[in-house]
Amino acid sequence: MNITHFVENLNRGGLERMVLDLVKEQHRQGHKVQVVCLFERGSLAGELDSLGIPVAACHKRTGFDLRALGRARQLLAAHHTEVLHTHNAVAHYQAVLASAGMGIRQVVNTRHGMGAQRKPGRREWLFRRALKATDAVVAVCEAARVDAVRRGIAPAAKTCVVPNGIVLDGFDIASxxxxxxxxxxxxxxxxxxxxxxxxxxxxxxxxxxxxxxxxxxxxxxxxxxxxxxxxxxxxxxxxxxxxxxxxxxxxxxxxxxxxxxxxxxxxxxxxxxxxxxxxxxxxxxxxxxxxxxxxxxxxxxxxxxxxxxxxxxxxxxxxxxxxxxxxxxxxxxxxxxxxxxxxxxxxxxxGSMEAMAARYGRLYFGDMEHAS
Known part of the structure; x- marks a missing residue:
């Protein structure tokens, strides 16, 4: 599959580490993968450069940035994106706006936390508007899925759970x-x-x-x-x-x-x-x-x-x-x-990366029932 992951950036953090490891695993499996960053590329991007996996930045400025959206649209089209996998709310509604009318087969969003923002109003409103063009909203734990449905962030029919996984190879225990x-x-x-x-x-x-x-x-x-x-x-x-x-x-x-x-x-x-x-x-x-x-x-x-x-x-x-x-x-x-x-x-x-990648693979083909 041709997969585009859409994130805010690849600076150091738990979300970004999970995206990097998932991208590497999908690349290892033979998929054609790219990462599009809404803002800057970030400090972790070099890890993907060394594997020949494209990482591009849209350099979005404050407010509505038509140039950044145009850049994102060009990147999605050039990659012949079949699966658009966005991460968290801001990256999602920006990516959905950039991809309007492109006919991307599967649009998946992962919400990496509980969505506990101090002023979430406008952000969550824009996120909900983007759900019309979204096939699945993934929570990383059952508690987060239940909370998202309870707060009206996403309808239950579009939600599922894919727990995070990590690369265990070479991960030794404390000594x-x-x-x-x-x-x-x-x-x-x-x-x-x-x-x-x-x-x-x-x-x-x-x-x-x-x-x-x-x-x-x-x-x-x-x-x-x-x-x-x-x-x-x-x-x-x-x-x-x-x-x-x-x-x-x-x-x-x-x-x-x-x-x-x-x-x-x-x-x-x-x-x-x-x-x-x-x-x-x-x-x-x-x-x-x-x-x-x-x-x-x-x-x-x-x-x-x-x-x-x-x-x-x-x-x-x-x-x-x-x-x-x-x-x-x-x-x-x-x-x-x-x-x-x-x-x-x-x-x-x-909690392995292989288990998580397999679940996302099923979800990319629309199998929500067996993704969780």
Missing amino acids: DIMHERLTRLIRVPRGTRIIGSVGRLNWAKDQMSLIRAFRIVRHTRPDTALVLVGDGELRETLRAAAFDEGVAGCVHFLGDRNDVRDLLQGFDLFALSSVTEGYSMALLEACAAGLPIVATDVGGNAEIVHDGTTGHLVPPCDPSALAAAILDLLHATQRASTLGLAARAWVEAH
Whole structure:
């Protein structure tokens, strides 16, 4: 098939990583794939360049940009696009507008989160208008699908669930060697227990609650460090919060990294403090690293973290509950190890890239019943 993936950009993030890995898998299967970026190409585009997979940017400006739409239309036509797969709301309605009247066989949109925007009104209105030219709206977890239908974002008949998947080949579980390497990187004593988290530093991930929880953890376990991987608009705010909580010297901000897999293998446990979440790529990767997990019970997190089996679920915005769950895993090391191995077994069975690509393949042929 001739497949076009339409995204805002390919900057570093969970959505973008999922798109890259799916594109690579579809390319490996022999499909003709391209990626069209509504804005800039993004920092991850080079990974596709090296495989000969086209990545083009429309360089959209603020407001209605007819030139960007024309560029998008040219790219869709030149690729002889049969399947248009868009990602999230803005990319979707822009792509639908650009492709009007082209007769594309299948138009699929994936909503990668729960759609929790602070001011979603106009965006969701435009998204709903574009649904007339949309064959399927994919949610990445059942919780997100139910929520989208409940809020009238998409009709139930056009929705289905395709959980995210990750590439497991070469993804090793956490080890003492990688742990020691990480302790050297962040310059903490050997034997320090490392609590790690991966995600953009923004309001949705609520690292503020995690820092407050870590202050409680440090009071009982001074042999701990908190590592935050990722960057975002709240970086300096969170640095200030760590200082205010008295833990600035043991909270390590590593920024955006291209070695997240290696870093995960150095953690003792993984913590995710989100107030909203779709189907978290970070949680899937934590499972792949065989890490015990503490996560907030929001969105699709409970579809990945099974409380008491692969980790602990806690309420959002509750630093005390988050700290108690982390301390439980730090104290019960054997049980924590058992939870981590169960997480790895679960992701091997349910969270692979191959399984996700197969589901999308069925959906591209209009088989919604068997895509989920």
